[in-house]
Amino acid sequence: MTYTKAFFEQLDKQDPLASFQAKFALNAGEIYLDGNSLGARPKAALARAQQVVEQEWGQDLIRSWNKHQWFELPYRIGNKIASLIGAQDGEVVCTDATGLNLYKAVSTALQLNPSRKVVLMEGSNFPTNNYMVQGLLSQLGDDYQVRFVEEAQLLEQIDEQVAVVCLTQVHYKTGRVLDMQAITEYAQQKGCLVVWDLCHSAGALPVDLNGANADLAVGCTYKYLNGGPGSPAFIFVAKRHHNRAQQPLSGWWGHSAPFDFKRDYQPGFGISQMLSGTQAILSLTVAEVGIDLMCAADMQALRKKSQALTRYFIELLDQECGQYGFELVSPRDDEKRGSQVALSHAQGYPIMQALIDAGVIGDFRAPDILRFGFAPLYNSYVDIWEAVQRFKSIMDNEHWREAQFNQRHAVT
Numbered sequence: 001m002t003y004t005k006a007f008f009e010q011l012d013k014q015d016p017l018a019s020f021q022a023k024f025a026l027n028a029g030e031i032y033l034d035g036n037s038l039g040a041r042p043k044a045a046l047a048r049a050q051q052v053v054e055q056e057w058g059q060d061l062i063r064s065w066n067k068h069q070w071f072e073l074p075y076r077i078g079n080k081i082a083s084l085i086g087a088q089d090g091e092v093v094c095t096d097a098t099g100l101n102l103y104k105a106v107s108t109a110l111q112l113n114p115s116r117k118v119v120l121m122e123g124s125n126f127p128t129n130n131y132m133v134q135g136l137l138s139q140l141g142d143d144y145q146v147r148f149v150e151e152a153q154l155l156e157q158i159d160e161q162v163a164v165v166c167l168t169q170v171h172y173k174t175g176r177v178l179d180m181q182a183i184t185e186y187a188q189q190k191g192c193l194v195v196w197d198l199c200h201s202a203g204a205l206p207v208d209l210n211g212a213n214a215d216l217a218v219g220c221t222y223k224y225l226n227g228g229p230g231s232p233a234f235i236f237v238a239k240r241h242h243n244r245a246q247q248p249l250s251g252w253w254g255h256s257a258p259f260d261f262k263r264d265y266q267p268g269f270g271i272s273q274m275l276s277g278t279q280a281i282l283s284l285t286v287a288e289v290g291i292d293l294m295c296a297a298d299m300q301a302l303r304k305k306s307q308a309l310t311r312y313f314i315e316l317l318d319q320e321c322g323q324y325g326f327e328l329v330s331p332r333d334d335e336k337r338g339s340q341v342a343l344s345h346a347q348g349y350p351i352m353q354a355l356i357d358a359g360v361i362g363d364f365r366a367p368d369i370l371r372f373g374f375a376p377l378y379n380s381y382v383d384i385w386e387a388v389q390r391f392k393s394i395m396d397n398e399h400w401r402e403a404q405f406n407q408r409h410a411v412t
Contacts (some may be wrong), residue, residue, distance in 0.1 A: 003316050003385070011308070011381035016301050020377040023095035023293060024226075024281040030359045031387045036172075036200060036340045036373025037363050039226030045289045046155050052285045073284040074232075074253075074275060080291050081225075081234050082301065085198060085217070086208030093271050094221065094234045094287070095279060098199060099128045101235040103136055104247040104274055108237065109164040109193040109216055110140070111245035116163030116191070125322045126172045129197060135165060147344065151178070155186055162192045163164035169207070170200035170338035175310075175330040177205070177338050181212040192315070199223060200236075203338035204306060204375075209236055216241070224339065224375060226290030231283050235274050242270045251276030264352065297377060305376040307334040310341050313372065313384045317343075320392040329369060340373040347400060358390045364412040 012018060024040045026032060032040055056064040065071050078092035085092070095101070106119060119133050130146070137144040149157045156163060165187045170177050184194045196217040203205055203224030209217055217236040221227030246267050252258050253275040256266045267273040311334055325405065329342040345351060345368060352364040362372040372387075396402055 003312070003319060008058055008312070008385045015305065015381065017305055017376055018298060020293065020297065021380060024378040026378060028257045029380075030361060031383045031390075033360065033362045033372040033374060033379065033383070033387060035226075035336075035375030035379070036175075036204075036223055036338075036371065037150050038229055038292060039203075039223055039375060040378050041228070042226055042289045042293055043255075045228065045286050048289050049282070049286050052282060053166075056285075059283075064186070070281050072280075073281065073288075074279055077284060078234060078271070078286050079303045080295055081202070081219075081221070082236070084207070084225075084235065084294060085202055085219070086206075086210050086212075087116075087236050088210065088239065090271055091209075091239055092234055092236045093274050094232050095275050096233055096235075097230075098197070098218050098220045098233040099132045100219065100249065100276075101233050102129055102195070102197065103132050104249055105216040105218055105235060105237075106133055106164055106166055108245045109166075110144075112215075112241060113163040113191070113193055115346065116161060117144045118147050118161045119144075119166055120147045120149060120152055120154075120157060120162045121166045122154070122168065122171075123172070124150060124173065125168055126197075126199070127341045129166065129168065151176070154183070156223055158187050158190050158192060160191060161325055162187075162190065165192050165197060166195040166197075168197040168199065169202065170340075173329070173369050173371070174342050175338040175340040177201070177331075177336050180207075180209075180214065184212045188215075199362070200338055200340070203294050204405040205303045205351045208290075210238070214238060221291065223373075225287070225294055226269045226375075226377075227285065227287030228290070231287040231290075232280055235271075237271055237274060239270075243267075247274055249276040253277060253279065263292075266328060277363070293377065302376045306339040306374055307337070309374040309376065309379060309381065309384060310334075310337055310339065311382070313341050313374070313388070316384060317391065320323045320388050321395055324395045326370075339375070340348055340371055343370045345370065349408070350402075350405035351400045352412075353405035353407075354394045354402070355391060357405070358394060358399075360387045360390050361362070366412070386393060 008392045034344045074093045075147040082092040194214040198219030202219045254273040327344045331337045
């Protein structure tokens with residue numbers, strides 16, 4: 001069929017998630033398609049930040065640790081995230097950065113499988129995952145190694161040498177979704193533990209960690225959970241693994257009795273030992289606003305809209321810009337695609353810069369990938385129409401060839 005603006009306007013009228021858009025601070029005239037990198041700001045986050053800074057910190061000061069339950073924030077928010085990723089209360093804490101949590105998770109998994117020395121990962125991972133595991137294994141000695149593979153060889157490379165399979169559920173560049181349940185089951189049958197990275201899936205599609213019998217998982221809150229730039233990440237440990245290993249970043253918040261101030265470390269019980277140092281209270285309190293919004297949404301409806309947004313974007317691009325040599329990198333199959341669309345083009349960088357100048361905000365990933373992330377809570381169907389019309393104008397008029405769009409920025 002040939003798509004028209006009226007078609008997308010009708011979809012917006014029928015959208016059960018449409019009311020959420022008004023809860024976000026979005027710039028007039030701008031189409032924000034970068035929620036897979038940094039989620040938009042919930043309007044309520046500003047008032048919450050002012051409350052914490054002016055009252056809880058400014059007036060109540062040290063009393064806020066008890067009065068406003070600051071000390072409980074990682075657990076309270078962790079339980080909310082648990083409800084979004086198929087985990088139980090007490091299996092998730094919101095803390096630290098994703099890379100630090102991955103370090104803890106893989107270290108814990110290796111301790112739980114001590115006779116094996118190999119960690120299997122996709123080489124095309126977001127680089128932090130690779131770097132963190134490489135750093136961890138370098139500290140453990142020459143017997144340990146990373147085995148890098150890609151999806152096509154993944155299952156055949158899971159063997160009796162592999163201790164831990166460490167994978168990202170939704171690929172950061174392509175948006176391709178791995179089958180968590182099937183891979184976890186296969187790896188565990190081979191005697192491996194599995195650590196999942198949920199950075200591009202938490203808040204973008206339904207996740208069922210316990211349904212898949214996952215061992216450990218990590219993820220961030222600043223993308224689809226709209227927690228704010230650099231907001232704390234989270235870590236999941238299945239209850240069957242609690243108290244069976246000790247993560248190496250043994251800070252005072254993870255102590256069994258942190259306010260006894262004992263000389264020697266004694267790990268806390270359950271998920272508490274995954275905490276390390278003093279928590280980022282300002283960031284946690286603001287992040288909770290976005291997480292609360294996601295908890296109020298129907299994840300099945302969100303996934304259905306995400307699949308529709310990305311599908312229509314792909315098909316409208318085919319209709320309007322098919323002659324310009326863009327190659328679809330993301331899967332066309334709805335079930336195999338996360339909430340983003342990735343295209344490759346030899347001139348991807350200046351084209352993306354021209355799009356941003358035209359008010360269509362996506363991002364670029366080297367060497368040639370243009371990424372567009374769709375957040376169903378605040379992206380409308382008409383956004384697709386408007387974005388592609390601006391895209392077409394840039395290509396028709398060769399606006400991207402202007403010298404200003406070839407100047408490289410530090411952040412792409």
